[in-house]
Amino acid sequence: xxxxxxxxxxxxxxxxxxxxxxxxxxxxxxxxxxxxxxxxxxxxxxxxxxxxxxxxxxxxxxxxxxxxxxxxxxxxxxxxxxxxxxxxxxxxxxxxxxxxxxxxxxxxxxxxxxxxxxxxxxxxxxxxxxxxxxxxxxxxxxxxxxxxxxxxxxxxxxxxxxxxxxxxxxxxxxxxxxxxxxxxxxxxxxxxxxxxxxxxxxxxxxxxxxxxxxxxxxxxxxxxxxxxxxxxxxxxxxxxxxxxxxxxxxxxxxxxxxxxxxxxxxxxxxxxxxxxxxxxxxxxxxxxxxxxxxxxxxxxxxxxxxxxxxxxxxxxxxxxxxxxxxxxx
Ligand SMILES: NC(=O)c1ccc[n+]([C@@H]2O[C@H](COP(=O)([O-])OP(=O)(O)OC[C@H]3O[C@@H](n4cnc5c(N)ncnc54)[C@H](O)[C@@H]3O)[C@@H](O)[C@H]2O)c1
Numbered sequence: 246x247x248x249x250x251x252x253x254x255x256x257x258x259x260x261x262x263x264x265x266x267x268x269x270x271x272x273x274x275x276x277x278x279x280x281x282x283x284x285x286x287x288x289x290x291x292x293x294x295x296x297x298x299x300x301x302x303x304x305x306x307x308x309x310x311x312x313x314x315x316x317x318x319x320x321x322x323x324x325x326x327x328x329x330x331x332x333x334x335x336x337x338x339x340x341x342x343x344x345x346x347x348x349x350x351x352x353x354x355x356x357x358x359x360x361x362x363x364x365x366x367x368x369x370x371x372x373x374x375x376x377x378x379x380x381x382x383x384x385x386x387x388x389x390x391x392x393x394x395x396x397x398x399x400x401x402x403x404x405x406x407x408x409x410x411x412x413x414x415x416x417x418x419x420x421x422x423x424x425x426x427x428x429x430x431x432x433x434x435x436x437x438x439x440x441x442x443x444x445x446x447x448x449x450x451x452x453x454x455x456x457x458x459x460x461x462x463x464x465x466x467x468x469x470x471x472x473x474x475x476x477x478x479x480x481x482x483x484x485x486x487x488x489x490x491x492x493x494x495x496x497x498x499x500x501x502x503x504x505x506x507x508x509x510x511x512x513x514x515x516x517x518x519x520x521x522x523x524x525x526x527x528x529x530x531x532x533x534x535x536x537x538x539x540x541x542x543x544x545x546x547x548x549x550x551x552x553x554x555x556x557x558x559x560x561x562x563x564x565x566x567x568x569x570x571x572x573x574x
Contacts, residue, residue, distance in 0.1 A: 248479065249274030254320040256307055256353055257327030259286030261429045262368065262421070262470060266324055267294055269471050275299070280316040281327065282306045284345075290428050307349035313356035322478050323357050325350065325367040328397070331435035332372065332531040335394035346397035351404060358414040366477045367405060369418040369488065370398040371463070371536050380496070381539040384420070384488050392531035402488060409485035416485065417477040419470075422492035422538050426467030426558060427565035438499060439464065439506075439559070443566050446510045451521075456528035458500035461535045463492040466558025469551040476547040492538035493551045493558075505556065509563050 253270050257263040258279030263286065270277050276299040279291060283304060294300040305312035307327045317323060328346045329335070335342035350367065357365050372395035375388035390396040405416040423437070431440035442452050473491040503523055543549035553561070 247273065248322075248475070250276075251322055252276040252278070252320045253322045253324055253478070254278045254280060254317050255324045255326065256280045256316075256349075257286065257325070257368075259283055259288060259291050259302070260326060261286075261290070261426075262424060262467065263324075263326040264290035264428060265426070265467050265471050266326065266474055267291055267300070269475065270324075271297060271300060273475070277301070278303065278316055278320060280305055280307065280312070285329065285430070287430075307353055308344060310352045310355065313352045314359070317353075317356045317360045317362065320360065321363050323353065323362050323365040324474060324478065325353050325365060327353075328368065330394070332392040332394050333529060334435045335392050335397065336531055339393040342393050342397050346394070347400050347404070350401045354404065354408045354414060354416075358408060358412040362414065364415045364417065364478055365405075365408075366417045366419065366474055367401065369402055369420045370395070371420055371422040371490070371492070371538065372533065373399045373402065373420060374533065374536070375399075378535075380535055381494070381537045382490065383539045384490060384542055391533060394531075406486045413485060416487075417480070418486070418488045419473055419477060419491045420488065420538075421470060422463040422465050422490065422536060424465050424467055424470050426562050427569075431566075438462075438502070439562065440566075442503060442506050443563060446506060447566070447570060451524045452503045452506070454499055454503060454523055454525050455532070457525065458503065458523070459498055460532065461496045461498045461537060462502075463495055463536055463538045464497055464502070464555050464558070465491065465493045465551065466553040466555070466561070468553045468558075469493060472552065473543060473547065473549050476549055480547055482546060487546070489543040489547060489549070490538040490540050491543060491549070492540055493555050494538055494540040495555055496535070496537035497555060505559060506563070509560065
């Protein structure tokens with residue numbers, strides 16, 4: 246099935262991942278409704294689409310069921326990205342995280358099955374693996390959550406299973422692993438590590454690392470995530486709830502990430518002491534130590550391939566952020 250002539254609701258569509266999805270769905274010929282309350286997203290992420298005849302933006306909150314019902318009217322598919330991200334934010338403001346991520350998701354599901362939506366694809370997270378130490382992470386083995394954020398995503402997955410069981414809503418959960426790329430917001434205490442590092446380099450500051458930097462992540466370039474979403478929306482699989490890791494299938498330490506970025510910025514870094522350009526701080530509460538995905542299930546069942554490698558993605562991200570800085574100062 247192609248997306249041409251489908252009508253897709255993208256919640257959180259003004260955010261980092263959601264805006265790339267909106268771009269791609271429009272490019273595929275779909276009609277797109279973007280629902281976003283702009284709490285962590287930006288109109289500038291979707292301004293290129295604002296005048297498009299197949300694009301509608303609704304500023305609204307997924308915690309309001311009527312808003313969700315209005316947004317999903319006539320949609321055949323839903324791509325649910327709206328959530329409050331960040332482990333530290335969820336420890337500081339658990340009530341916000343739980344209400345947006347869980348109640349918001351329940352509303353989107355309820356509105357979707359009442360409207361007769363054919364497929365709901367939703368953003369889950371590698372954080373659901375919690376305290377499981379086995380690597381690589383495989384879908385059936387999840388642990389105790391280490392933060393309210395992880396709990397909210399585990400609850401989301403459990404609720405999606407209920408929707409499939411009782412209401413026949415076809416759901417696919419995608420467990421994203423550390424997504425990065427253009428448009429990811431670099432500022433504030435809850436920024437992800439790659440945009441935070443790039444911003445620090447731009448401002449000629451040292452890279453701030455939480456802990457000893459030995460923690461590892463499966464950094465995944467945005468184009469791979471968009472491709473996985475497209476496959477999940479169009480897959481003809483019959484099971485009513487499926488979960489997939491969406492990652493690059495590689496393991497990179499935060500120290501290695503810092504060194505790669507320093508190399509991209511400073512050609513001569515091989516001759517200098519990289520560690521002078523890094524500041525180590527305390528380990529962050531609630532963080533998983535090692536995160537590395539087995540992507541076999543998504544490969545076999547969806548035909549997913551992470552076409553953009555970590556290093557290629559990093560190069561593209563740096564180039565895009567530098568171009569932005571030159572354009573906007
Ligand atoms: N970026 C990652 O590495 C990563 C990893 C795992 C999971 N995820 C998940 O992917 C999804 C998208 O994340 P992102 O990185 O693009 O974050 P983001 O903050 O850029 O995007 C989230 C969007 O949701 C919107 N939103 C938040 N609360 C809302 C509400 N109550 N009603 C309507 N809209 C609301 C925000 O304004 C924002 O535009 C989230 O569900 C996140 O938990 C992201």
